[in-house]
Amino acid sequence: MHDSPPEPLRVLGIAGSLRRGSLNRGLLRAAIELAPDHMVITPYEGLRAIPPYDGDVEAEGDPDPVADLKARIRGADALLIVSPEYNYGIPGVLKNAIDWVSRPPRTSPLSHKPIAIMGASTGNFGTARCQLALRQTFHFTKSYVLIEPDVLVVRAAERFDDEGNLRDEATREHVARLVESLERWVRGLRAGAIIPD
Amino acid sequence: MHDSPPEPLRVLGIAGSLRRGSLNRGLLRAAIELAPDHMVITPYEGLRAIPPYDGDVEAEGDPDPVADLKARIRGADALLIVSPEYNYGIPGVLKNAIDWVSRPPRTSPLSHKPIAIMGASTGNFGTARCQLALRQTFHFTKSYVLIEPDVLVVRAAERFDDEGNLRDEATREHVARLVESLERWVRGLRAGAIIPD
Amino acid sequence: MHDSPPEPLRVLGIAGSLRRGSLNRGLLRAAIELAPDHMVITPYEGLRAIPPYDGDVEAEGDPDPVADLKARIRGADALLIVSPEYNYGIPGVLKNAIDWVSRPPRTSPLSHKPIAIMGASTGNFGTARCQLALRQTFHFTKSYVLIEPDVLVVRAAERFDDEGNLRDEATREHVARLVESLERWVRGLRAGAIIPD
Amino acid sequence: MHDSPPEPLRVLGIAGSLRRGSLNRGLLRAAIELAPDHMVITPYEGLRAIPPYDGDVEAEGDPDPVADLKARIRGADALLIVSPEYNYGIPGVLKNAIDWVSRPPRTSPLSHKPIAIMGASTGNFGTARCQLALRQTFHFTKSYVLIEPDVLVVRAAERFDDEGNLRDEATREHVARLVESLERWVRGLRAGAIIPD
Numbered sequence: 001m002h003d004s005p006p007e008p009l010r011v012l013g014i015a016g017s018l019r020r021g022s023l024n025r026g027l028l029r030a031a032i033e034l035a036p037d038h039m040v041i042t043p044y045e046g047l048r049a050i051p052p053y054d055g056d057v058e059a060e061g062d063p064d065p066v067a068d069l070k071a072r073i074r075g076a077d078a079l080l081i082v083s084p085e086y087n088y089g090i091p092g093v094l095k096n097a098i099d100w101v102s103r104p105p106r107t108s109p110l111s112h113k114p115i116a117i118m119g120a121s122t123g124n125f126g127t128a129r130c131q132l133a134l135r136q137t138f139h140f141t142k143s144y145v146l147i148e149p150d151v152l153v154v155r156a157a158e159r160f161d162d163e164g165n166l167r168d169e170a171t172r173e174h175v176a177r178l179v180e181s182l183e184r185w186v187r188g189l190r191a192g193a194i195i196p197d
Numbered sequence: 198m199h200d201s202p203p204e205p206l207r208v209l210g211i212a213g214s215l216r217r218g219s220l221n222r223g224l225l226r227a228a229i230e231l232a233p234d235h236m237v238i239t240p241y242e243g244l245r246a247i248p249p250y251d252g253d254v255e256a257e258g259d260p261d262p263v264a265d266l267k268a269r270i271r272g273a274d275a276l277l278i279v280s281p282e283y284n285y286g287i288p289g290v291l292k293n294a295i296d297w298v299s300r301p302p303r304t305s306p307l308s309h310k311p312i313a314i315m316g317a318s319t320g321n322f323g324t325a326r327c328q329l330a331l332r333q334t335f336h337f338t339k340s341y342v343l344i345e346p347d348v349l350v351v352r353a354a355e356r357f358d359d360e361g362n363l364r365d366e367a368t369r370e371h372v373a374r375l376v377e378s379l380e381r382w383v384r385g386l387r388a389g390a391i392i393p394d
Numbered sequence: 395m396h397d398s399p400p401e402p403l404r405v406l407g408i409a410g411s412l413r414r415g416s417l418n419r420g421l422l423r424a425a426i427e428l429a430p431d432h433m434v435i436t437p438y439e440g441l442r443a444i445p446p447y448d449g450d451v452e453a454e455g456d457p458d459p460v461a462d463l464k465a466r467i468r469g470a471d472a473l474l475i476v477s478p479e480y481n482y483g484i485p486g487v488l489k490n491a492i493d494w495v496s497r498p499p500r501t502s503p504l505s506h507k508p509i510a511i512m513g514a515s516t517g518n519f520g521t522a523r524c525q526l527a528l529r530q531t532f533h534f535t536k537s538y539v540l541i542e543p544d545v546l547v548v549r550a551a552e553r554f555d556d557e558g559n560l561r562d563e564a565t566r567e568h569v570a571r572l573v574e575s576l577e578r579w580v581r582g583l584r585a586g587a588i589i590p591d
Numbered sequence: 592m593h594d595s596p597p598e599p600l601r602v603l604g605i606a607g608s609l610r611r612g613s614l615n616r617g618l619l620r621a622a623i624e625l626a627p628d629h630m631v632i633t634p635y636e637g638l639r640a641i642p643p644y645d646g647d648v649e650a651e652g653d654p655d656p657v658a659d660l661k662a663r664i665r666g667a668d669a670l671l672i673v674s675p676e677y678n679y680g681i682p683g684v685l686k687n688a689i690d691w692v693s694r695p696p697r698t699s700p701l702s703h704k705p706i707a708i709m710g711a712s713t714g715n716f717g718t719a720r721c722q723l724a725l726r727q728t729f730h731f732t733k734s735y736v737l738i739e740p741d742v743l744v745v746r747a748a749e750r751f752d753d754e755g756n757l758r759d760e761a762t763r764e765h766v767a768r769l770v771e772s773l774e775r776w777v778r779g780l781r782a783g784a785i786i787p788d
Contacts, residue, residue: 018251052245052290053283054215086250088337088723089330090286092293093249099283099290124745128719132679133286133330135533136526140285142542147533154715185588192586194579285526321548325522329482329727336726339739344730351518382785389783391776412645442643446684447677448609480644480690482731483681483724487643487690490683527680527724534679 009183011041012076016083016094016119016130018048023120023156026164027175028082031118034176039183041080044072053099066100073101073109078186079143080179082118085130090137102141110141112195116182118151118175120159126152144195146185151178206380208238209273213280213291213316213327215245220317220353223361224372225279228315231373236380238277241269250296263297270298270306275383276340277376279315282327287334299338307338309392313379315348315372317357323349341392343382348375403577405435406470410477410488410513410524412442417514417550420558421569422476425512428570433577435474438466447493460494467495467503472580473537474573476512479524484531496535504535506589510576512545512569514553520546538589540579545572600774602632603667607674607685607710607721609639614711614747617755618766619673622709625767630774632671635663644690657691664692664700669777670734671770673709676721681728693732701732703786707773709742709766711751717743735786737776742769 013032015025025043032041049065057063062070073079083094090098102108117134119127131152138145151174153159159168166172189195210229212222222240229238246262254260259267270276280291287295299305314331316324328349335342348371350356356365363369386392407426409419419437426435443459451457456464467473477488484492496502511528513521525546532539545568547553553562560566583589604623606616616634623632640656648654653661664670674685681689693699708725710718722743729736742765744750750759757763780786 018249019253022252048249048251050249052215052247052293053288054245054290055219056216086292086296087299087334089292089334090289091250092287092289092291092296093251094289095283095286095292096249096289099288102284124715124717124743125719126715128716129333129723132530132533132720135529136326137284137286139526139529139541144541147538148536152715188586188588189582190586192582192584192588194582194586321518321520321546322522323518325519326526329523329730332726332730333723336723336738341738344735345733349518385783385785386779387783389779389781389785391779391783412643413647416646442645444643446609446639446641446687447682448639448684449613450610480686481693481728483686483728484683485644485690486681486683486685486687487645488683489677489680489686490643493677493683496678523727530720531678531680 006038009039009077009186010075011039011078011080011182012044012072013041013080013082014044014047016081016091018093021164022084023160023164024082024084026160026166027118027120027153028080030166030172030175031080031179034172035179039179044069047093047097050097050100053096058103069097070101070109073113078114078116078182080116080182081134083127083130084119085121085127088129090130090133098137108141110143112142112144114144114146114182114186114189114195116146116178118178120153120156122155122157124154126154128152144189146182149174149177149181151175203235206236206274206383207272208236208275208277209241209269210238210277210279211241213278213288215290218361219281220357220361221279221281223357223363224315224317224350225277227363227369227372228277228279228376231369232376236376241266244290244294247294247297250293255300266294267298267306270310275311275313275379277313277379278331280324280327281316282318282324285326287327287330295334305338307335307340309339309341311341311343311379311383311386311392313343313375315375317350317353319352319354321351323351325349341386343379346371346374346378348372400432403433403471403580404469405433405472405474406438406466407435407474407476408438410475410485412487415558416478417554417558418476418478420554420560421512421514421547422474424560424566424569425474425573428566429573433573438463441487441491444491444494447490452497463491464495464503467507472508472510472576474510474576475528477521477524477528478513479515479521482523484524484527492531502535504532504537506536506538508538508540508576508580508583508589510540510572512572514547514550516549516551518548520548522546538583540576543568543571543575545569597629600630600668600777601666602630602669602671603635603663604632604671604673605635607672607682609684612755613675614751614755615673615675617751617757618709618711618744619671621757621763621766622671622673622770625763626770630770635660638684638688641688641691644687649694660688661692661700664704669705669707669773671707671773672725674718674721675710676712676718679720681721681724689728699732701729701734703733703735705735705737705773705777705780705786707737707769709769711744711747713746713748715745717745719743735780737773740765740768740772742766
């Protein structure tokens with residue numbers, strides 16, 4: 001007899017930048033490549049279509065792009081957020097999407113969702129403040145944010161090639177460790193009945 | 198002889214919520230009413246039209262709503278930000294507008310701009326975390342954020358009427374003090390040559 | 395046959411204030427009373443004796459009060475931190491103790507330790523900023539901080555009697571919920587092999 | 592006729608680390624050396640003697656080391672805080688001193704005091720989170736924290752010699768710019784009557 005292969009894990013990857021050449025989109029692509037066979041990370045491509053959050057609009061029903069994002073989050077075992085830092089904080093574009101899907105609190109698909117966070121910056125700080133702000137926000141939504149490893153890619157220009165692909169081997173290993181840690185996190189939270197199976 | 202009246206002060210008021218009945222829009226209206234004669238607070242009504250920030254779009258030139266907001270900020274002596282808190286942070290809609298006008302850093306109209314912050318919540322915390330996050334962001338933009346008084350309106354439903362107008366006298370006095378303090382702040386920063394006249 | 399009673403759970407309770415009449419010490423006493431039979435919350439009484447953190451002193455070996463606190467944390471299944479907020483942050487006295495026991499990072503007893511946080515304030519904000527700062531610090535130490543319920547006791551003077559005992563029934567239920575949630579958290583993290591058994 | 596020399600400026604420099612070889616103490620020494628002739632930065636050497644903050648002790652009168660620190664702050668035109676980051680936050684030793692001198696709020700010597708912040712780390716982040724936490728705390732105390740330049744010295748081991756003296760020329764220029772900026776800040780706040788002369 002032998003072990004059956006693990007249940008496949010579906011992860012929704014959300015890049016916080018809309019720019020085509022974004023290093024953070026490249027960092028997400030690296031995670032997709034480095035994920036083990038039984039983990040599928042699907043990049044979310046609808047961020048641009050999310051309208052500005054407005055409680056009056058919400059009262060008439062979620063706009064289609066919001067309903068679609070909520071369904072994708074609900075259907076995912078975990079989220080992987082890969083974001084630049086703007087102005088010592090979360091990009092407004094990304095935060096606006098979080099604001100929509102956090103509503104209403106009791107039925108938000110973010111509630112009890114396992115989440116991993118990464119980020120890359122061209123400078124020295126590797127999105128340190130943005131990641132803290134994301135953790136603060138995901139505490140409000142009662143999400144389960146992975147605690148290690150922290151992946152803060154500093155001086156990213158040295159580590160990515162001209163097509164925005166991550167080439168630096170040490171950083172790739174770091175990303176691979178985060179992806180594996182996310183899998184243990186999801187399976188552990190379920191095995192411990194902290195989140196539903 | 199007598200003193201000439203003070204130079205009029207133009208303040209751009211930005212509410213962080215798009216909802217028509219927003220308490221924070223009501224709080225901004227209160228500030229407009231309570232401002233002294235020589236201070237004109239104009240509410241910014243274009244937030245909904247600001248597109249999602251995208252560096253590729255920016256590279257082709259600011260979209261009209263962004264150019265308009267930058268011009269309004271440049272033409273104002275100060276900003277008054279009145280915002281709800283979403284998910285322990287800044288509403289994405291508001292942060293997205295800040296992300297646009299913060300660019301490029303060297304010529305951003307936020308640089309050295311005096312800013313006052315207020316907020317109201319129906320619960321107990323009066324946007325405490327959002328205000329801290331705004332201060333953190335406006336530190337990055339090198340703006341001069343007023344340090345007192347803090348205006349955090351808690352349990353706002355008790356203080357506003359059904360039309361969303363601020364009725365509570367103590368809170369109105371608090372708002373009036375903030376507006377006066379903002380004026381001294383702007384005039385003081387100029388008199389001290391901390392910001393250009 | 396019948397279920398055996400659950401393994402007893404030992405929790406170290408740490409109040410962030412040294413003041414005898416501290417509301418936060420009273421809040422910790424309430425948790426001790428409200429804990430189920432098989433959970434023993436022991437208040438830590440040594441905070442005052444922890445010397446100021448100094449890397450040169452540390453290099454010569456942990457002072458006795460530090461070694462004692464490390465042993466108590468190691469011997470506990472979880473921590474319960476009950477702290478006032480000082481100056482929008484963590485009381486220095488409490489942070490200094492955390493700084494000591496966080497060292498060295500690889501063998502810190504805080505690493506992977508389950509932690510719950512509560513706080514009370516006489517004003518409106520219920521230690522909101524201190525709790526966020528504690529979460530940020532305990533992210534660095536790779537501790538597992540409970541995500542719900544948040545217990546932020548506002549306007550505490552209305553809820554405690556003159557001896558500093560928590561009398562407000564709704565708040566007592568809130569504290570009881572936190573204590574129960576902490577138990578599920580510890581047992582879940584172990585059952586899921588997220589922390590060692 | 593000629594300009595009279597500027598009034599001398601007295602700055603109290605406070606290092607957040609007690610370690611003799613601390614890089615942050617070295618960074619403070621660099622600021623002392625680089626200050627212009629008419630600015631005297633005096634290092635505060637009493638941090639170790641500040642007792643743990645306790646409201647009951649305070650009620651009986653400030654302990655001597657606290658009274659001494661309050662007097663030094665009152666006698667200074669500005670503070671220069673140079674601190675490491677511990678556990679994504681302010682060193683408890685430093686925060687404890689701030690907690691004492693912040694009391695009571697109405698007469699605290701921190702109120703309206705101009706303050707500059709710097710920090711150095713051996714790693715990549717240059718005390719980014721500690722500086723944000725200090726800004727948050729000094730907002731509570733209504734202090735006037737300098738907004739630019741930010742001095743976050745990353746990978747400090749490359750920049751200091753074995754005696755802990757700052758050798759890196761670019762960093763020394765950065766420190767010199769901060770010191771000059773602090774002087775303009777103090778003189779500007781006074782000229783603008785934002786703080787008393």
